[in-house]
Amino acid sequence: MALTPKKQRQLPGGILLLILCLLSVVILSVWANEGTAGPLHQVKSGVETVVTPLRVAGSVVAAPLNAANNLSENVTTDSKTAEELRRQNEELQSQLIRMEEYRQENERLSKLLELKEAYNLESVGARVITTSTDSWNRVITINKGSIAGLSVGMPVMSANGLIGQIESVNPYSSVVRLIVDEESGVAAFLQSSRAEGVLSGSVDGILHLNFISLDVSVEPGDAVITSGAGGIYPKGIPLGEVITVETSPSDVYQRITVRPVTRVSAFEEVLVLVGSEAEIVASGTSAGGSGSGGTGASGSGSEEAASTSEEEQASGAAGADE
Amino acid sequence: MSSMETRETEMRPSFTVVGSLIAFLLQVIIAPNIAILGVVPNFILGFVILNAMSCNRVRSSLTGFILGLLYGFISQGPLGAMSLVLAILGYGISSLNKELFSGSWQMQALFLLIAAFAGELLNAVCLSILGYDSDFRHSVGMRVVPAALYDAVFGLIVFLLMRRFSAARKKKGSDILKGKLD
Numbered sequence: 414m415a416l417t418p419k420k421q422r423q424l425p426g427g428i429l430l431l432i433l434c435l436l437s438v439v440i441l442s443v444w445a446n447e448g449t450a451g452p453l454h455q456v457k458s459g460v461e462t463v464v465t466p467l468r469v470a471g472s473v474v475a476a477p478l479n480a481a482n483n484l485s486e487n488v489t490t491d492s493k494t495a496e497e498l499r500r501q502n503e504e505l506q507s508q509l510i511r512m513e514e515y516r517q518e519n520e521r522l523s524k525l526l527e528l529k530e531a532y533n534l535e536s537v538g539a540r541v542i543t544t545s546t547d548s549w550n551r552v553i554t555i556n557k558g559s560i561a562g563l564s565v566g567m568p569v570m571s572a573n574g575l576i577g578q579i580e581s582v583n584p585y586s587s588v589v590r591l592i593v594d595e596e597s598g599v600a601a602f603l604q605s606s607r608a609e610g611v612l613s614g615s616v617d618g619i620l621h622l623n624f625i626s627l628d629v630s631v632e633p634g635d636a637v638i639t640s641g642a643g644g645i646y647p648k649g650i651p652l653g654e655v656i657t658v659e660t661s662p663s664d665v666y667q668r669i670t671v672r673p674v675t676r677v678s679a680f681e682e683v684l685v686l687v688g689s690e691a692e693i694v695a696s697g698t699s700a701g702g703s704g705s706g707g708t709g710a711s712g713s714g715s716e717e718a719a720s721t722s723e724e725e726q727a728s729g730a731a732g733a734d735e
Numbered sequence: 736m737s738s739m740e741t742r743e744t745e746m747r748p749s750f751t752v753v754g755s756l757i758a759f760l761l762q763v764i765i766a767p768n769i770a771i772l773g774v775v776p777n778f779i780l781g782f783v784i785l786n787a788m789s790c791n792r793v794r795s796s797l798t799g800f801i802l803g804l805l806y807g808f809i810s811q812g813p814l815g816a817m818s819l820v821l822a823i824l825g826y827g828i829s830s831l832n833k834e835l836f837s838g839s840w841q842m843q844a845l846f847l848l849i850a851a852f853a854g855e856l857l858n859a860v861c862l863s864i865l866g867y868d869s870d871f872r873h874s875v876g877m878r879v880v881p882a883a884l885y886d887a888v889f890g891l892i893v894f895l896l897m898r899r900f901s902a903a904r905k906k907k908g909s910d911i912l913k914g915k916l917d
Contacts, residue, residue: 426792426796429792430826433797433799433800434819434822434823436800437815437819437822438819440814441813441816441865444815445865457808461809464809467764468767470764471767474765474768543767544767544768545773545775546762546763547775547810547811547812548775548777548878548881549862549878552811588811595869616869616874616878617877618772
């Protein structure tokens with residue numbers, strides 16, 4: 414009897430592809446419809462927890478690469494000096510915005526005495542573990558999660574200003590969606606004119622201040638700060654400064670581009686405002702509720718946040734080191 | 736010569752398993768740290784293309800699906816989108832004539848670039864359909880094209896390394912055979 418080659422039983426490729434496509438669509442559908450407590454989200458959270466140590470390892474591995482990158486950037490100058498000056502410049506810019514807030518506050522509220530601090534929010538310092546693993550989302554992962562008291566929606570700041578909002582939380586890490594992401598939008602206003610708009614991210618990493626009408630005077634260099642509207646972000650946190658202003662007769666609003674107050678690559682430690690959402694809203698409301706008084710109050714809030722930042726960052730960094 | 740006829744040149748399953756694991760680890764550990772202007776290389780997509788160039792349709796689409804699902808777990812996009820994209824991409828590439836992949840390295844580079852572009856574009860279309868808030872043309876210019884270039888460069892490096900190792904292994908095998916015959 415002639416031996417026939419043993420036929421391998423295998424599903425035809427076309428049918429398998431069809432099954433896999435259907436399965437993908439089912440997963441997509443379940444993912445979109447289930448809440449954050451759904452099984453797929455739980456699995457994702459589990460995977461995130463498992464890969465967090467790998468990400469930490471990655472950031473350690475990348476540290477020399479980043480250092481080399483900085484070195485090549487500053488090849489013509491003393492690297493430490495240039496980096497220090499850049500950092501100082503960013504801090505001074507941020508201080509300038511805050512000082513301007515104080516000045517305006519004094520002008521408007523000189524008759525309204527006994528100004529109380531609008532914010533008394535707790536904050537947690539955290540270290541940035543990694544940036545996005547894909548090109549479509551501008552997010553960072555920080556080394557503090559639900560165990561440290563973080564929850565979805567909390568605002569996240571660098572020493573210079575607002576950088577984003579917590580999007581998802583795992584026990585030991587959290588994902589922060591940055592304000593430069595296309596999906597982000599922050600209620601903001603121009604410090605000079607108090608005109609309110611919405612600051613949105615874009616694909617090229619530049620912010621756009623939308624809904625500022627044509628009759629508002631806007632100049633490059635004008636500071637943009639959070640307005641507190643919507644109750645997510647406290648009022649008066651620096652966001653960036655206007656780079657360009659374009660208007661055309663056919664437009665309803667001005668086209669304003671804004672440079673973020675902090676570069677994504679520049680922050681390693683961040684500050685999460687962990688006061689409950691209600692507290693943040695209350696602070697934001699009280700800040701705005703006293704009319705123009707809110708601005709000054711928020712200014713002090715920012716100052717307080719910034720001062721807390723240094724302490725918290727130190728403890729956060731220490732925590733990270735541990 | 737169809738893909739089925741070149742079964743003898745097909746990579747072993749261990750290549751797919753080990754390669755998948757390495758691609759996943761690279762995506763988690765290395766990719767975020769080597770982003771250029773927000774463009775992150777997609778090692779997983781690159782591996783799915785390379786795997787599909789040397790495997791049959793079943794293995795290629797299955798690998799694409801599984802790796803796409805893992806990619807969904809570690810990224811912020813909707814879960815299932817990348818598995819759909821990579822399953823289709825893997826199947827499509829493995830259905831092509833394998834002679835396409837045996838030409839000069841320039842041809843292979845061009846093929847990798849086209850395949851990476853197709854994968855990134857398919858992903859962009861998928862995200863767009865799913866409601867990703869972005870100007871599609873702008874996204875193609877700012878994300879799809881640079882990301883495809885980035886993926887293709889890494890894919891080409893790995894492909895050339897694979898070819899070199901494969902040639903060295905064949906040479907060693909033929910030397911042993913020759914020694915036995917002598």
